[in-house]
Amino acid sequence: MKQTDIGEKTELVANWQTLQRIFIQPENKAARTALVKYMEQILFGLHDFLKKHVGITRELSLETLSERYKNSKISRNPEKKLADVIKGIIEDIAPHAVNVASPYFIGHMTSAIPFFMVHLQTIVAALNQNPVKLETSKVVSILERQVLAKIHRKIYRMTDEFYDRHIQNPDSTLGSFVNDGTLANLTALWVARNAFFKPKDDFTGVEEQGMAAALQAYGYKRCVVLVSQLGHYSLRKAGGILGIGNANIIPVEVDKNSRMNINKLQDIISNIQNNSSGTKILAIVGIAGATETGTIDPLNKISEICKEHKIHFHADAAWGGPALLSEKYKHLLLGIEKADSVTIDGHKQFYMPMGCGMIYFKNPSIMDAIAYHAAYVIRPGSVDLGIRSLEGSRAAVSLVLGSALEIMGAGGYELLINHGIETAGYFAEEIKKRNLFELVTYPQLNILTYRIFPEDLKIKWQTGSMQEKKDITQQVNQININVQRLQREAGKSFVSRTTLKRTDQADMVVFRSVIMNPMTNIDIICEILDEQEEIYNSQFKI
Amino acid sequence: MKQTDIGEKTELVANWQTLQRIFIQPENKAARTALVKYMEQILFGLHDFLKKHVGITRELSLETLSERYKNSKISRNPEKKLADVIKGIIEDIAPHAVNVASPYFIGHMTSAIPFFMVHLQTIVAALNQNPVKLETSKVVSILERQVLAKIHRKIYRMTDEFYDRHIQNPDSTLGSFVNDGTLANLTALWVARNAFFKPKDDFTGVEEQGMAAALQAYGYKRCVVLVSQLGHYSLRKAGGILGIGNANIIPVEVDKNSRMNINKLQDIISNIQNNSSGTKILAIVGIAGATETGTIDPLNKISEICKEHKIHFHADAAWGGPALLSEKYKHLLLGIEKADSVTIDGHKQFYMPMGCGMIYFKNPSIMDAIAYHAAYVIRPGSVDLGIRSLEGSRAAVSLVLGSALEIMGAGGYELLINHGIETAGYFAEEIKKRNLFELVTYPQLNILTYRIFPEDLKIKWQTGSMQEKKDITQQVNQININVQRLQREAGKSFVSRTTLKRTDQADMVVFRSVIMNPMTNIDIICEILDEQEEIYNSQFKI
Structure with missing residues (x-):
């Protein structure tokens, strides 16, 4: 049997020659053309699907889908070539992804991202720098410092001299x-913990000796963190x-x-x-x-209280932070510049791909x-x-954020931020107009909650007993x-739900809507509300 | 003035129309062609550079480079188009990246990655799923469970029935x-801590009540973790x-x-x-x-001791884990299947882009x-x-690892693993042949340390006093x-250095070499050793 008779299977047997080839720059035009062609499929094949499907369809139940992914064995020989993997992802994975x-997906803080973000993320992968150390990143470490300073400046508005120095x-x-x-909030509280329980006398610090020794050294039984009941669970x-x-x-x-x-x-x-010394x-x-309501705590007042009592003030602006780039709405975050630490997520309102907490x-x-x-x-x-x-x-995600800031400008981000806030405002007004609904939390930013309340x-x-x-x-x-659930x-569309705790009444289940897609407009929102009304009328109306 | 007179600058002013365009699938051929062209530049422009430059060049000092990245202001208007960003990264960033x-880069655990990894990472960005919840990932969550099971099975080799069930x-x-x-090791010890200090009687568990209360509830003053002096600093x-x-x-x-x-x-x-109850x-x-020496602790013996004393046994196989895919060398990791928890990094010897701890x-x-x-x-x-x-x-990195396992097969990974181990062996023999050098740690896997010792x-x-x-x-x-430093x-090439602690003598500075590139062969290694000899002879020989 000649080798060609064996056909494609031969190519799929792992051998040293093919293995080396995948690590080096292909010199021949055919190989280069193929690699570019795959990128084209990824860019448009996936997005062609994404145009068609919406939300979390029920076409296949979870149970049925799960049955397809129950093989736990790694094949000895290669099973697929890159071309087949891409085809499989476009045909079998993407249609069952979200x-x-x-x-019409207005339920979570995960959104459309601009096309260019995919290119930027590809650059990060192709360079594969590791900013943990200069020896695996060099200029990328320097760039990262610059990008961090740019966002820091938007938060804290220190002087030129301050930034030149640091x-x-x-x-x-x-x-x-x-x-x-989550990791940003963890880092903030980790730093706050260590900064307070610092070394003194024989005590070498909480990081070295642990919490029990720290409390003992400082004469406390416990330490606490105070946060609104709407605080993210990561705290x-x-x-x-x-x-x-x-x-x-x-x-x-x-x-x-x-x-x-x-x-x-x-x-x-x-x-x-007074009571627990x-x-x-x-x-x-x-x-x-806030994750569930988009609301902003009174940051100025909290900062004053923290200052008075010498308490670390952390602002969790994972969601709202990028509003600092909106000249029109940045006033909503006033007081954030007094925070000792601030969390901001790039994969939320900087519209970056996943994986950019700060x-x-x-x-x-x-x-x-x-x-x-280390040594x-x-x-x-x-x-x-x-x-x-x-x-x-x-990964060197600062390359993505830094480039995105250049491509969008603060002005570009402002347009997105303002659109989200203003569309959420129209949404709220529309809810008020409809008798079937009740607006539960008015959007301060671009998140609101409401419910069906016939x-x-x-x-x-109104007249009922407790x-x-x-x-x-x-x-x-x-x-x-x-x-x-039925929607x-x-x-066709997706709004999430959550349960808000009420001190004076029973917990309340609400629809939660997050507006962060520039293509989401009031017409689409009306369609989504219409659909909810239809579902209610056909299934639940007595 | 007609709009066209304003020229390119106009396009760079953020406006709502251009902004919407970047979020939607371009319908016209020119736009699609441009986006694909950018991908081609990223794929080959970056790699054209990478062919030319090696290691951490000194062409520009850190200070000079730093001066270029001192602007901390975010421009109001867009500064660059995607095409210019890509050009800038290829021309200004990549030449000063590593x-x-x-x-010739044999100094750290960051390496060449196969070309297809860049495509796979691009898919992850284009789909932008978030596996934290089903509502933003659906089938990707299911796929993630499958990929985790595949690696779990390589470690623990449980029965078909076990995997079917779980x-x-x-x-x-x-x-x-x-x-x-780092986060994998943190998770392991977090779980071990909570599993031991679990709720009992009035105590509701360490996660809820904290370390001080936990130690008190269980009658301890402190808890400790034992690890080889070569353990990673993340522990x-x-x-x-x-x-x-x-x-x-x-x-x-x-x-x-x-x-x-x-x-x-x-x-x-x-x-x-006996002494500290x-x-x-x-x-x-x-x-x-081990990060510095690549050595593997006696896992079987440690597991026996852990079993005897009912202690959580954690194996940090961040580096060595993928050797489980080598039929020839997996025996080196015997005993790992008895570990209660195991860390493995995908961005190390699974040759994935950054960001895949497990x-x-x-x-x-x-x-x-x-x-x-949460609610x-x-x-x-x-x-x-x-x-x-x-x-x-x-990010949904399971898509990358899962696809890579299909493209490479266990056999493909075995070739890479074996090449690393065997090349490191030749490297060690070469060092022994050269009088100027001393082999300090023989490679058990694909890491070794050595030093110049005239x-x-x-x-x-040998005859000296203490x-x-x-x-x-x-x-x-x-x-x-x-x-x-001079090398x-x-x-031209890069070998890292570390300092090994010796109980019976002074700390020893050594070269540390990590072999994880299939293109690194013994000829290249000899060149690197030759260069070190030349530097020594020209600068330090008395």
């Missing part, structure tokens, strides 16, 4: 990239990880506008100071764009509290960015759960 | 993706973050082959058990591929110890992968520091 780029100074750290907002998780205990991440009630209730905050602080308030977190610090030396060194990299005195960083090896039940609720109100809320909750399963 | 893909069972967690090995960092205290990550001396000395380990355990040994870490657990329920829920996603009972995960939002100094050292030996070592260290700055 079209987060659809303008931007490329290896002893200064204006911030750090991490994979997501509780950070408390758990850091050995603080997530029960010590204490929720502060919100006011009727879903913003931290400052009176309640002050009550909690007074209560701690063994408790240290380590940090207060102000949210700039943490910023007002004090360029405070990250010294988490510095690590083979990040040596003392080196300029390696890995010295002060939660993560070690990581008129007859509204009337009953028990009747509770029963009605549960009935209404169930309607909203079902309508949300999602119909696959 | 050519990690060069076969692979797509939302209550089971075989492992988790994180951004890097100390994890101890610091978790509130255990990094001083409680206790180094165990290594034997003459740089593997954990089991007698010393047993001494430490006995000592703790307040100390709990939380975990013992066995390294499978943590695996033998017990599919143990990650329940770190479960979190808007990862609700109890949901199948969202974010329930048991250090990170929240993250013959006259070797002779003096003080003379110390002085000679310091003199030799300085030579190696300087030769390494790096010459920009």
